[in-house]
Amino acid sequence: MGCASILGLAFFQGMPAANAVHDTSVFELDGNATRTVSDDWNEVCFQKTGSAATCGTNVGTNGASAVGWVSEPVLNSSIFTGGGSKDPQNISSWLWKDEAGGLPDKDNLLHAYAARYSVAGDDVIYFGSDRYDNSGDAQTGFWFFQDAVATSGPKGSAFGFTGLHMNGDVLVVSDFSNGGATSTISVYTWDSGCAKAAAKPKAGDCGDVNLRLQETSNAANCASAGANDSFCGLVNPTNGTASPWSFKDKSGNTSFAQGEFYEGGINLSDIGLGDRCFSAFSSETRSSTSTTATLKDFVMGGFGNCGSSLTTQARNAADSADLTSVSIGTGLASAKDRATISVTGKATWGGTVQFSLHGPVGPTATTVNVGSAVPVTQATSFPITSAAATVSSVGQYCWSAAFDSSTQGVPDAVDDGTNECFTVDPVTPALDTSAGDDVVLGHAVSDTASLTGTATQPGTTVINGAAGPAAGGTIQFTLLKADCSTLATGTGTNPQSVSVSGDNASYGPVSFTPDATGTYHWKAVYTPASADPNNLGSTHNGSCDDTDETVVVNTIPTSLTSAQRYLPNDRVTVSADASGGGNLAGSVHFLGYESNDCSGTPIVDQTVNVSGASPQTVGTTNTTTFSTSSTISWKVDFTSTNGAHRSIGATCLEASSVTIDNGGTAHSG
Template identity: 30%
Template sequence: MTSAKATYTGGVQDTGLFELDRDTLPSTCPPNDFAGLYTVGGTNPCGSDGFAFVPDGVASADTTYWAGGGSKDAYDPALGPWMWSSADVAPSKDDIDNAFAAKYTLTSGTDKTPFIFFGADRFATSGDAQMGFDFLQAHACLAGQVTGGQGVCPSTTPNQTANSGKFVDPDTGVPVHHTNHDLLVLVNFNNGGTLGLAGVFEWGGDTTPPTGVGAFTQVLFTTSTTSADCATISDPNDFCATSTISGQDHTGDPVWPYTRKGVTGQATYVASSLIKGGLNLNRIPGAAGACFPSFVAETRSSAGPSTGLSLQAQLKDLAFGAFQPCTSTTVTAPQLDTTGTNPVPASGVSVGTGNTGVDVFDQAVVTVSGPSSFGGTVTFSLCGPTATTSTALCGTGGSQIGAAKAITPSATTVYSDAAHLTEAGRYCFRAVYSGDSSAGVPGSHDSSAGECFLVNPVTPTLGTQAVDANGIAITAPVNLGSEIYDTAALGGTSYEPGSGALGSDGSVGDPSHTVTRNTKAGGTITFTLTGPDTVGSTTNCNTAATGFTPILVDIANGGDGTYGGPTGSPVVGFTPAAPGVYHWKAAYSGDLPNTNSQTHNGDCSDSHENVTVKVPTTTTTRQFVYPQDKAKIAAS
């Protein structure tokens, strides 16, 4: 991505961020110079955005040199291919002792101008050489490197035997490519500290990066043998370099171990020992927003100050190390909305009554370190539903929920589209940030246990009422011989899971996939009559009334409603054979996974379900066979 140009118009040597003089001192910050950054140490010392120090060693202590015919600046690292070896091919004047680089950002209001500062020192100072500094957006390491060497690949890097001697990705072991906006700085570094022609080159032309199909183009120039020197250059300028010269006092410089040819023990700088420089990234199209995790210092022979800046000449020594901490992290959490304040509770969320379902979103917080601007997208996927006892995560697979969401500079919070869930169970999100290869930002993802959540079934209501043959609530004792009925009002059920969309069974919807969901809750309601008891007693609460068989009502696709009674199918009624207090009970089976079971009056405490059956106080009969008579029977 291309960052907007800041308003800084001064020279790279006048930023106040970093000293571009002819030494590396002081050893404290500020003012900032390489000695201070080295003393403080770490990846971001002295307010820098990144710092690299590579102790390359010299002569037999140096284990990394260029090798092979493809080890040239004009070539892509993977396609050249760039090759390294421990075989010493560097003359003493091309032998790098230490290499270093730092990145800073000059901030003024909303304006940000990024700068890279670079440097190296060498073993012998008596000859001309060309120094180069590569800044790569690919994370790289040296495959097959001996343990303890600079740029060593971790032991976990695969394919090291097959790709030994190449520059590879530490995670995959695959040779890395150039990426558009990779940078190469070349400076002719001459005997006595004189600087020759210099230039900055930018890689471009790769239309489907990173494939390595492209080329370097020179984007910053110097026009004479002296115009590159930071000590003599005038503003405005975007790039310069300088070197130690004769007549300087180099006491205590450098502060790090330094070996100079012909000197025993710790040496100090002399003319042409050190080269350092800087460049304004805002003046290089597309480079201001890039991140450079890999740094290479290189040498080749140079015939003198006016020698051209050939990219085809064979390279000699190399010093390789990690530079800018270009990383991304993705941290996620399922949410009930996109406010960021309503996470899914640990206990879960209800699947919802009726046909409502529930919408759940995934929140992804992407944090990028390194570049000042970057892009990329976050893709959200959902796995499930699974059993609530499952411990599986959504590391792979699942269904993509909605469209990928674009992000802008860190820290960025984005939300998935709504995942419309119609089935109770366990679900897990996965959020994957693509990274931004054009800015050197790697991708990241989160599919941890924190991405998992429960959708719970509803627990319905079940209210019952004993009624008479007319469906009227029974509120007084009824005579022996009367049929008594029961009704059950079922409410708060949930439709059965939907189908035809996403998820493991088609029950998950998103803005582009609509769930078909037409089936109401089913199951059965079982009516039971117990007793008889005396008034106020529940002794026979669990004893079925003599002659009564439980009545099962199937409510397939019925959902909420009133069932049973004198007009139900089947009729829920019974004529008790003896007086006493009878208790109706009802039990709904539920319709999992979305609707739980429910019971009512299990302890016979609901007065609406108690029916008192009595013997009539007077019974009158008439005989219709002549001769007639009457008899009146009174209860005693």
């Protein structure tokens, strides 16, 4: 094969070239495999294999996003076989064998390689191969697969492949004829919309079943290509071109004879495929440049392992620290999520990340998208942070993030790992009480409660919904006797409860009337509503050690002050001095004075009848009492109604003094 232009690709219809592939300064297309100024195939070899002994260097490329380098293990290995092994057929129809024999030396590939770069926003792929012999015409092709195409195990009498074609897979076909002096190059893309070939296909037409022709050219030698070429190719121009890896051709040469080494490049962005990620590549030899040509030898390998990964971490609402737990607070807790996207095998890519929150974990859990999908590209500064999510119920919640790739060949990715879960903890409201004053037996004692620090109950929509109603439940007041265990008895309800509705400094007061004196203790217990997980119960004065909750039921003390009183009365005995006059009959008139000589106004004036045999004693029945020391005198007379007896005139007969000395006051203690 002589020095010739072997890859000639024109622009995709209507698309001007942005970057010339042969002079991008990122990769050398100079007809050899060894670095001079920019990256070259010896560095691709090392980056792929890591073997300095194999590749002749211990340096990798400077910025290739995907590389492939494959060595054919032995001559006549991996040879196409079977009538279905043709480019228009899907890979599921392809078959291959080892050591099949009959392969022309000029079609026997020894190594194949590829590298991908991003150049000023365009995606460029460089590719190449070397072969066992340069004698005779040869046709070759390069496939770039988006699926992870690879050889597989037995399939009937041969072997098969894994993976399938995807729309946008690229095929570059080159024809080496007349010793390489003539080259016809065509670029196709896999297109399942092509049912058959056009009569005379031109750029944009279906070149065959499943293959759309992008362009054809025979005038794009990298050594003479213009400044804006979208593609070019060339072979080594002279014998003796050094091989950086172990190489031996049919003639025994350990360097490349003229035309045994081939390399080229294509700007994918110019054919609208810059967004595709290719997972595998294959270099193939063929019987002709026809799309239905029989395929011969191939060297296939991975190309950058197109993939994506997503790592995430739950964060607090301020995005200032990782999050494992948070309090429900007053009823709404907030959290965020972080995500980092890593893409391999493709320098430029795009997509979106959707954050979601699942919880609270359990039978009623829901999953809610948090915020809109966040656009991301290779230029995004990672990690990215989600919008804040609010939850209105305690429990365990788990973030998840999903990367939706918009770059064909770059797979989607999700992450819902252990770093994504956090717990929302309930609150314990503060319960305090204040008992009323001590009382006298027969009166009620009272107690009042203060409940603060409650959280609202869960809302109807737990994630990103409104807070629920105020904390509910009850506060139960219990009055205990001095031993802190015996329930107080008396009048009223004990224990008794009041309903709760959120924070309140004055629940109650409640009251109860004990039936005995003594020391009593109030105890209060808050019990949340049955369907309220956000608040925990709390107890105040459960051990009766809060003196503010102690009340005493007392008796009233008494005192006694003695004071003497006297009742002045008089008595006389009436008798007849001789017998024979019959019974006494008449009346005695008593006049009592508060003096010693019957002067003044009488304090007692009473007439008492006298009748009966002599003698008769009669007296006054005065009921007026006196409480001070006094002198009393009495004047009496007898009026007889028995003519046989004489009357007695009023006479001041007696006087007496009474002295009172009261004894003071006695107390009950």
